[in-house]
Amino acid sequence: MNWFRDYLLPRGAASHAGEVDGLFMFIIYLTIFFFFFNGGLIFYAVRRWRRRSAGETTPHITHDTRLELVWSVIPLMVVMLIFFWGFKGYVKAWVPPNDSIEIVVTGKKWVWQFEYPDGTRTLNDLHVPVNKPVKLVMHSEDVIHSFFVPGFRLKRDVIPGRYTELWFTATQPGKQQVFCTEYCGKGHSDMLATIYVDTPEQYEVFLREGDEQVRKMPLKELGKLVYENKGCATCHSIDGTRGQGPSFKGIWGHTVKGADGKDYEVEANYIRQSILSPQAVVVQGFEPIMPTFQGLLREREIQGVIEYIKSLQ
Ligand code: CUA
Numbered sequence: 001m002n003w004f005r006d007y008l009l010p011r012g013a014a015s016h017a018g019e020v021d022g023l024f025m026f027i028i029y030l031t032i033f034f035f036f037f038n039g040g041l042i043f044y045a046v047r048r049w050r051r052r053s054a055g056e057t058t059p060h061i062t063h064d065t066r067l068e069l070v071w072s073v074i075p076l077m078v079v080m081l082i083f084f085w086g087f088k089g090y091v092k093a094w095v096p097p098n099d100s101i102e103i104v105v106t107g108k109k110w111v112w113q114f115e116y117p118d119g120t121r122t123l124n125d126l127h128v129p130v131n132k133p134v135k136l137v138m139h140s141e142d143v144i145h146s147f148f149v150p151g152f153r154l155k156r157d158v159i160p161g162r163y164t165e166l167w168f169t170a171t172q173p174g175k176q177q178v179f180c181t182e183y184c185g186k187g188h189s190d191m192l193a194t195i196y197v198d199t200p201e202q203y204e205v206f207l208r209e210g211d212e213q214v215r216k217m218p219l220k221e222l223g224k225l226v227y228e229n230k231g232c233a234t235c236h237s238i239d240g241t242r243g244q245g246p247s248f249k250g251i252w253g254h255t256v257k258g259a260d261g262k263d264y265e266v267e268a269n270y271i272r273q274s275i276l277s278p279q280a281v282v283v284q285g286f287e288p289i290m291p292t293f294q295g296l297l298r299e300r301e302i303q304g305v306i307e308y309i310k311s312l313q
Pocket of ligand 1: 180181184187189191
C-alpha cells in the first residue's frame with residue numbers, strides 16, 4: 001500500500017517520518033474501515049426494519065446495556081491507542097539529542113534567515129548534513145510565521161518574543177521544500193526556503209567556502225554583504241565619519257600612522273592582517289578594541305572586503 005501513502009504524503013526524509021506515517025496511515029485506514037462498516041450497518045438496518053404496512057408500529061425499546069458497552073469500550077480503546085502512540089511520537093519529536101547541530105532560524109516578512117554555529121548566515125537556503133541531528137532554534141522579528149517541512153513531517157510556529165524549537169535527522173541527501181504555513185501578509189505564499197541535505201563532504205565544503213552565494217557573488221558585492229552582516233558597520237563608516245574605528249572611505253592606497261609611529265600603506269596585505277590580527281597595527285588615535293575575525297570569515301569573504309574597501313574612494 002506504499003503507493004497510497006505516496007499519494008497522500010511526500011516521501012519521508014527524516015528520522016521520525018516513518019513513525020508519523022505509521023500513525024497517520026493507521027488513522028486513515030481506521031477511518032476507511034468505519035466509513036464502510038457504519039454505512040453497511042445503516043443500509044442493513046434500513047432494509048431489514050423498513051415499514052412494511054401502513055398501520056405498523058415499532059416496539060418500545062429504551063436501551064441495550066450490552067450493545068452500549070460494546071460501542072463505548074471498543075472506541076475508547078482505539079482512541080487511547082491513538083493517544084499513546086501519538087504522545088510517544090510527540091515526545092520523541094520535541095526532545096532534541098544533546099549532540100545536535102544548533103541552527104538559529106529567524107522568520108521575518110518574508111524571508112527565512114539561518115545562522116550556523118560558526119556565524120555563517122544564509123537567506124532561504126538551509127544546509128544540513130545527512131544523518132546528523134539538527135536542532136532549529138526559531139524566532140520571528142515581526143509577526144507569527146510557521147516553519148513547515150512536509151518531507152520531514154515537521155511544522156512549528158515561529159513567534160515574536162519567544163523561541164520555539166524543532167529537530168530532525170535528515171536521512172536522504174537532496175532538497176526539501178520549506179513553507180510558511182501561518183498567513184503573514186502579502187508575501188506569505190512566497191515565504192519559501194529550501195533545505196539542502198548535504199553529504200558530509202558537501203557540508204564541509206559549504207562550511208569552509210560558503211554557499212553558492214559566497215562562491216559566485218562578485219567580490220565587491222560579497223564584501224559589502226560581509227561589511228553589513230558581520231558587524232564591520234558598527235565601528236567603520238563608509239562615508240568618512242569617525243567611529244570606534246577608522247572609516248573605510250578613501251583609505252585604499254593611502255598611508256596611515258600606526259600607534260608605533262610608523263607609516264603603513266593600506267593595501268591588500270594590510271587589510272587582511274587588520275581583519276585576522278587586528279592588534280598587529282592599530283591606527284594612531286584609536287583604541288585596540290577590534291576582535292579578530294580569524295575563523296569567522298572565509299578566504300573569499302576577506303577578498304570581498306578588500307575589493308569593497310578598494311571601491312570606496
Ligand atoms: Cu510567514 Cu506566512
